[in-house]
Amino acid sequence: MAGPTLVWLRDDLRLADNPALTAAVSRGHGVVVVFVLDDESPGIRPIGSASRWWLHHSLAALDASLDGMLVLRRGPAERVIPALVDELGATAVYWNRRYSAAREIDARIKTSLRDAGVEVESFQANLLFEPWTVQTGDGGPYKVFTPFWRACLERGGVREPLGVPDLGAVLGAPGSESLDGWGLLPTTPDWAGGLRDTWTPGERGAHDRLDAFMGGALSRYHRRDEPAVEATSRLSPHLRFGEVSPFQVWDRVHGVSANSAKFLSEVGWREFSWHILFHWPRLATENFRPAFDAFGWGHPGDEVLAAWRHGRTGIPLVDAGMRELWHTGYMHNRVRMVVASFLIKNLLVDWRVGEEWFWDTLVDADEANNPASWQWVAGSGADAAPYFRVFNPELQAKKFDPDAEYIRRWVPEYGTPDYPDPIVDLARSRQEALDAYEAVKAAAASRG
Structure with a gap:
């Protein structure tokens, strides 16, 4: 039997x-x-x-x-x-x-x-498209997002999501361990109050979040780069733990809005990150582009690093993002790029240091998106810009948070004598980063 x-x-x-x-x-x-x-x-x-x-x-x-x-x-x-x-x-x-x-x-x-x-x-x-099913013309993996996603869309064939099966077939088993005994929750201090206020983990919470996105934020998705506007799905932690599947998201979103294609292309970036990790499994520890092994990372010291981690840099958009992360376990994507660029380019800190901090503090940190995103900002990753991109956090704030609504939400002392002076000169540190990049270009040229 x-x-x-x-x-x-x-x-x-x-x-x-x-x-x-x-x-x-x-x-x-x-x-x-x-x-x-x-x-x-x-x-x-x-x-x-x-x-x-x-x-x-x-x-x-x-x-x-x-x-x-x-x-x-x-x-x-x-x-x-x-x-x-x-x-x-x-x-x-x-x-x-x-x-x-x-x-x-x-x-x-x-x-x-x-x-x-x-x-x-x-x-x-x-995943909508498993890594070995999407290949370049010569049978290798894609290293650039746009042709990768085009190839995925040309494949098509995204299946419809399955329903809930008959759970009467599910049996218990002796010897199940205690979830509380695993010690996954913080004890003293209990730092998770902001997480509890922000999130409802689980399958029902995931679908409530998807319903909310479909009912409002999707129509505003063209403003997704503005952190003060509720224009993003905030589905990333639910996707990370598989409480909702990409097939369910595709089924709900595809073709229903003028913003659908753009949103699904962001789901495509998630697919691309897993595609890269599948083929380069040491993505969290090694530069995807080996020429960046020659980059001259600095040594800013524990005090400067602590200022970045806890939102005390004197750079308003950076501080707002890091405080949002500390409180909610989440950060708006545009701001993630800014705070990562500031750490890597203005403070000259190795991207792996930031990746590890995000790995510990993000509720949506997964093995593919987290390192792939950090390497993209660093310039060492797949589909990185052909030039050395340095995000200016002041210009980013003027463009995407012009009324400082997001900044004031997380940095209430902004604009008062209590707000600290910047820990680094943005213009000078940008030039130092560009100078350090010259070694990368020289290393790339020597590789042919």
């Missing part, structure tokens, strides 16, 4: 449009749903503090949707999953594919379980 199917969830914490779960229910014989907290296996990047907060609440919401049947286990997946298969007498294991270096773990588990006579299947769930 066939045993139950084990469904192993990762970054797909949802019931609707979950191909692995749907296929497992269709197979019959009962389903056990498990989430494994694996923060120790090689190839796994342990998530940051803000993401741990989100994960706790997302798992709690998922467990409630499953009537308390979600199984939690902690440890290396290559030990936990086979042990759970033996414990349950499971005869099949299903999961949705992932595209980071962790896929090597999946491949080894798949091979060992199949060798033991267990059926193992994986599914496309979290």
